[in-house]
Every structure is written in C-alpha cells, then in structure tokens.
Amino acid sequence: MSADLTRRTAAELADDLASGATTSVALTQAHLDRIAAVDGAVHAFLHVDAEGALAQAAASDERRAEGATRSALDGVPIAVKDVLATEGLPTTCGSKILEGWLPPYDATVVAKVKAAGLPILGKTNMDEFAMGSSTEHSAYGATHNPWDLDRIPGGSGGGSAAAVAAFEAPLALGTDTGGSIRQPGAVTGTVGVKPTYGGVSRYGLVALANSLDQVGPVTRTVLDSALLHELIGGHDPRDSTSVDQPLPSLVEAARRGATGDLSGVRIGVVKELAGEGWQPGVMARFTEAVDLMVGAGAEVVEVSCPTFVHALATYYLILPAEASSNLAKFDAMRYGLRVLPEGVASPSAEEVMRATRDAGFGDEVKRRIILGTYALSSGYYDAYYGQAQKVRTLITRDFDAAFAQADVLVSPTAPTTAFKLGEKLDDPLAMYLNDLATIPANLAGVPGISVPSGLADEDGLPAGLQVLAPALADDRVYRVGAAAETLLTSTWGGSLLDRAPDLSTGSEGPR
Template identity: 70%
Template sequence: MSAAALADALVSREISSADATQAYLDRIAAVDPDVHAYLHVNDAALAAAKVIDARRAAGDDLGPLAGVPVAVKDVLCTADMPTTAGSRILEGWVPPYDATPVARLRQAGLVPLGKTNMDEFAMGSSTEYSAYGPTRNPWNLDRIPGGSGGGSAAAVAAFEAPLALGSDTGGSIRQPGAVTGTVGVKPTYGGVSRYGSIALASSLDQVGPVARTVLDAALLHDVIGGHDPRDSTSIPDAWPSFAEAARDGLQRDDLTGLRVGVVAELSGGDGFQAGVEQRFRETVDLLERAGATVIEIAAPSFAYAISAYYLILPAEASSNLAKFDSVRFGLRVTPDGGGTVEDVMAATRERGFGPEVKRRIILGTYALSAGYYDAYYGSAQKVRTLVQRDFATAFDQVDLLISPSAPTTAFAIGERVNDPLAMYLNDLTTIPANLAGVPGMTIPMGLAPEDGLPVGVQLMAPAREDARLYRYGAVLERLLEASWGSRLLDRAPDLDRGQESAAEAGVV
C-alpha cells in the first residue's frame, strides 16, 4: 500500500498501526539479510504503534500520517537508537536528543522502524562506502541502490517501509530514487530543519522525503517541513500544504500553459546511458502531448558544477568532521604505550574514518589552506554564483526544468568503488540544484531497455516553489503510470522468490 492508502485504512480502522508495523517488521526480518537497508531496527516500534492505536481509540486528534511506519537515514540523530552516519567512529553512539525532522515525525504519530544504511558521513553515490557493508538494490541484488541514502531508497523499494527520511547534499535522495524506482525530493535549502542532522557540507545538505508516490512524499514533507529557530539557515516563511498541491495535480490531465525547460547540459552526451536518454525523450514527449510547452534551455555554468561541488563539499566536510577528535564523543583509540592528545586523535581518526572520508578531508583541507584558498575554494564559490544565475535566467523563461535524475541505471557493486572520478560523475545531473538551493524531485520514468532497471526523471523548480514540484510532479507521475499501466514498484521483482530479471517479472 502507498502511505496515503495505509493512512486512510488506519483512520477507518480497517487495520491497526500495530498490525501495519508488525507487517513491516516481518518484512524486514524476511528480506533485509539480503538487502541490508537497515543498520538498526527499532525495538520500541511496536510499542509506539500501540500507543497510536490507543490514542485513536480514545478519539485524540491525530495527524494524517499517524500510525504509519517510517524509516530514518542514519545521519539523523535519534535519542532512542544509535546514530552512526555509517561510520565506525560513531559506532554505538546514542544521541541525547532527536533531530528536528525526527521529533516532528514522532509528534505527528509516525512510527520509526529503524535507521537506514548510508555511505559514511554521506560521502558516496552507491552506499558501498558504509563502514557496515553495502546495501543492495532490491531490483537486482548485485547492483548498487545509489547513495549516499541507498538504505532509505532500498527500504522503500523492497517494501520494508512505506516512507523514509533521507538527506541530499549533491543528489543523495534523488540519485538513489532514480536507480531504485522510488520518489525522492530535495526541498528548497532551508525548507526543512537540519538541526540534529550530522553535517557533511552545511551549505548544501538538505533533509527530505523518500516515498513510493508523489503524494506520499508530499504528506511526509508536510510533517517535517517548516521553520525551526534552532537552525540558523531555516526559512521563516509560511509554507503551503504540499499534500494539497499533489492532490490538485492528481486531478489534472491538461498541462496547457506549463513551460518546461530541458537542460541541454544535463540531458545527454558522454556518460549518459542510451536507455536513460530514450526514456527521457519519451517522458518529454508525454509532457508535450499533455499540452506543455517544451523549451531547450542552455545553462553553460552547469558544465562546471561538478568540479565546483567537489571543492566546496570537501572543504566544508574537512571543517565539519574536525569535531570527531576522540575527546568529546565517539570512538577513542589509544596508541600502544599511550601518547599525547594529538597521538590519540590521529590513531582514532585513522581507525574510525574510511578511505573516502579521508580522501575528502585531505582534499578539503588542501583547498582551504593558505595560498590555495582563492585558487580553489574561492573560485568554486564563484562558479556556484554562476550556476545560481543560470537557474535564475532559466526560470525567467520556464516554470520547471527537467533532466534525467542520473546518467545511468544502477551499476554493479564493486564496479566503481576504486574509481572515485567515475563514482563522482553519478551526481552529474543532481548537483546544480544543491549549489543553487532550489528544490528537485525524482520520479520513476520506466525501465531501461538494456538491463530492465529503473530510471528516473528529475524536476526542478525555483526556490520556495516546492508546491509547484508536487503539483506537476503528480501530473507527470499519472501520465507515466498510464503509459506503463501501473506504478513501477508494483512490477518490481519479488525478493521472496529470489532474484529475477525485470523481463522475467513481465515488465516491458
């Protein structure tokens, strides 16, 4: 069931939250040994669900998603579960407080199922850099589920959760959504609080929803969004209901008057898989047949976005990760024979951090060092300004921008883990939105003909226009589902029967 359908069934008492939660716990026990979407399963989930059932029976006024289970990316602090950010340096650490998005989940009556796997400190595009082993794509267990939030996307795709929270620094919600056939949204920067989210790059990170449908994502966004005085970057605006926007879109068929921009720099060429380009062209044709005006948009600075990003992100990461010093919290390794605080810090960081984290700390520290700051970090920030200007110019001409959510389908586990440059290119289409702070959404647009694996289409809107994404994302979702005859995940291979190809599952 979609989260919206499950919520309706809970309200009508067709099913209890305890029964729904137990069903998901059973599913996790059955398939997660193969998928490895979770790092920790919440022992208190069933008890929390029973509390919601009791409150509903007592006539309490509950939120629209009360009783619906949800998975939480392990980058978000949880006061009753370990929070490791996928790293050994935080192994077993239980925070003293909840991140604001988690606290809002609990206040709205959602039931946290557990913490999902991720690339260490969100550094990666495949969830292979987790210190606790890789997550596997439910469509094919030999393929990656994307990253860094592959655990959240895989949990939703494998029916181990109806909803999940993720974080997106350069595509960590949208790229996993594309390769697992799920819906993922990166909100406007500042639209969802980052308080209690372990920082990777503070000017880029954004918490957002992972779901099976656009409406489900909108319902979850309504819960976690809004101003938070504890986050200095939180936007104080009053936000509209994203669920209402999505429901409005579900009533529409005609897109006459909508202007959609195809970003030339993000929609083809070297590095793009032929099947991804084919499905993207078909999706653009669907929009045109529904009445939308499609315009090709040139955004020349986008060609430099990935280079700027991989200077800005490591620089901010090297600063943010300095707090993991063996003194205040987390792992502490004392060298044989003892040593100074500096010796303990060096030994702790050597053992606690994985190779990708070390690589980016070194790169970021170099970019910020005296004599190189202006040449690297300063220049990257100038490129960021040019990317923002290209977005502003584009949105003067169109209402939405569209591109593939990722240049390829899910690649094989191990294929790129030792090739950082090839790994970084997975974020080619998603990074510009993070540099500019604009919202982006991925929606499944079918299966690539070469390998039968999911591909996603990305929609981007101006800052603060998240509702526009949900409204027209819901329309596009309906158009795409009509072309397939069902939701993409309804056709996913059945993990209970072992792995099978999409062709064997009857997917065309």
C-alpha cells in the same frame, strides 16, 4: 493480509487506519516481518527498533480510539537515515567512529515525525558521513538494490531508498547534499524529494556540508512525499539556515498534478544535462516522459545553463572544504571511538586523535578531508575554494535565467541506471559523475524531485525524471512530478515497483 499492507502506499495506509480497516500495530508488524524476511539480502537497515516501533504503534491506536489522532499519517511507520539524531537509538552515520553512539536528543525532523505519531522502524544504511553515490562506503557493508542484488541502490541514502523499494517501509527520511535522495530514487524506482534549502530543519542532522545538506522525503508516490514533506517542513529557530516562510500547500499541488493536466505549464529541458555519456535507455525514457507532458498540455522549451558543466568540479571543492571542517569534531576526546596508538606508553592527545581518525574513518572520508583541507589551506583558499564559490554564484544566475523562461526545469535524474557493486569503487571520479544532474540544485538551493520514468531497454532497470523549480516553489515540483507520475503509470498499468523481483521468495540473495 500482511503482504497487502506492505504493498500499499502511505496515503492508502492512512485511509485504512482512518476507516478502521487495520491498526497501526498490524501494519507496523507487517513491515517488521517484511524486514525480517528480506533485509538479510538487501541490508537497508543498520538498526531495527521493533520494540520501540510497536510501542509507538500501540500508542497511535489508543489515540485513534479516543479520536485524538495527531496527523493524517498518525500510525504509518517510517524509516530514518542514520545521519539524523534519534534519542536513544544508535546514530552512526555509517562510520566506525560513531559505532554505538546514542544521541541524547532528536533531530527536529525526527521530533516532528514522532509528534505526528509515525512509528520509527529503525535507521537505514548510508555511505559513511554521506560521502558517496552507491552506499558501498558504509563501514557496515553495502546495501543492495532490490531490483538486482548485484547492483548499487544509489547513495548516500541508498538504505532509505532500498527500504522503500523493497516494501520494508512505506516512508523514509533521507538527506540530499548533491543528489543523495534523488539519485537513489532514480535507480531504485522510488520518489525522492530535495526541498528548498532551509525549507526543512537541519538541526540534529550530522552535517556533511552545511551549505548543501537538506533533509527530505523518500517514498513510493509523489502524494506520499507531499504528505511527509508537509509534516517535517517549516521554520525552526534552532537552525540558523532555516527559512522563516510558510510552506506552500504541497499536498494540494500533488493532488492537482495527479489529474495529469499540465495546461499552461512551461517546462524547460536543460541542454547541458544530456548528450554524450548518458545511457541511451535513460535518455529514451526521459524523451518519452517529456512527450507525455507535452500531450498533457505543457509547453516545452530548451534552456541553456552553460555553467552547469562546471558544477561537478565546483561541488567537489566546496563539499570537501566544508566536510573537513565539520569532521574535525571527531577527535576521540568527547564522544565516539577512541583508539590508543600501538607501542606508545603515554600518548599525547594528538597521537590518540591520529590513531582514532585513522582507524575510524574510511578511505572516501579520508580522501575528501585531505582534499578539503588542501583547498582551505593558506595560499590555496582563493585559488580553489574562493573560485568555486564564485562559480556557484554563476550557476545560481543560470538557474535564474532559465526560470525566467520556464516554470520548471527537467532532466534525467542520473546519467545511467544502477551499476554493479564494486564496479566504480576504485575510480572515484567515475563515481562522482553519477551526481552530474543533481548537484546544480544543491549549489543553488532550489528544490527538486525524482520520479520513476520507466525501465531502460539495455538492462530493465529503473531510470528517473528530475523536476527542478525556483527556491521556495516546492509546490511546482509536486504538481509537475505528480502529473508525470500519473501520465507514466497510465502507460505501465500500475506502479513501476510492481515489476521489481519478488524478494520474499528467497531466491534473490546477494550474488
């Protein structure tokens, strides 16, 4: 029964709770047992709060017995990326500089999840301060891909994606700055959604880049993402970037799409997000997905977004610039790590700060701080950061022109399947290329979803289909994403994750 519970979707678990077929305590314990059984190999979690999760589950069961449930997902457990503040639970952002920090408050999305009655299983691993595409830059060790424990689970939110893919959690929260929800979704065979910028509160999210970061759901189905998105979305007066507009009906859109009917939908295939350097197996699965959508009534047109070829360079000027400013607050003076310099009897504040940041930050964080500080320095601001912002405007205009021709845009989510751990650690530029298809959406603030598109022929590993829509049209990504999911799973005869290795046998430890 325990294994059955961990294999069920969040929507199915919600139905089981409503019918009385199970209890929140039972299904929360089942997921805690699963974590205990397999997370030693996967390392999706940095902190597991078994006592707190079971207490929250018991409270959910009491509410249900009294007929006072708080939401459709009341009692369904969830994992939270360690970049989101959780009152009384460690929030480290995958960094030694915040080791052991206990926030005195909850991020808005965490507060909403708690208010809806979802027990929090724990905090998931991530690249330090969300800087990375592989979850190898965590100060607490790399996360492993449940499909092949020698490979990366994507990043920066590889912990959330791996937890969902390994059946350690039915739901997770992630953040997406340049693809950190969608790219891990693609390489782990899960569903990841980046909402419209400002559509989900950023209050309590430890910022990497304020103009790019967005909280979103990580799940195993499009419907589960829609259910979670509706819980966490909406205006937040505590977040100055929050959009004061109601969410469209995302669950209704997902259910409509699940019929597999795409009649009247115009789908734009982005010319620039394909070609040389893209793994043949990934492109083959993408082409098959597009063909299935055409068969379901969609009209497909090719669109060109010429400035997308500059998106990567633009992103890696804007993001480090914002990051260098945001990370200045980690100065050893107020909270977090404090290191005293060796051999200095009475160190100055500057010397303590230098020693602390040297010991507390990893190489990738230091690399981006240096790059960002340089781009913002006197004499270089206009040449680098200012020019990047102008190109960002051009990318937004390309999106506008493309959406004049199509209702949604589609592409592979990532150029390749999961690469081997350590393969690109010494080549930052090669690592950055993994976000080639996802970065444009963050620069323009538009919503996107990644759904599994199948297994690549070369290695039998998951690939992803990305669907993008205009800002505030999140319902479109859910409708088309759900339709693609229905069409694709019908060809596989079930969930793609059913084909993943069985980690519970104990034969799949890190190699």
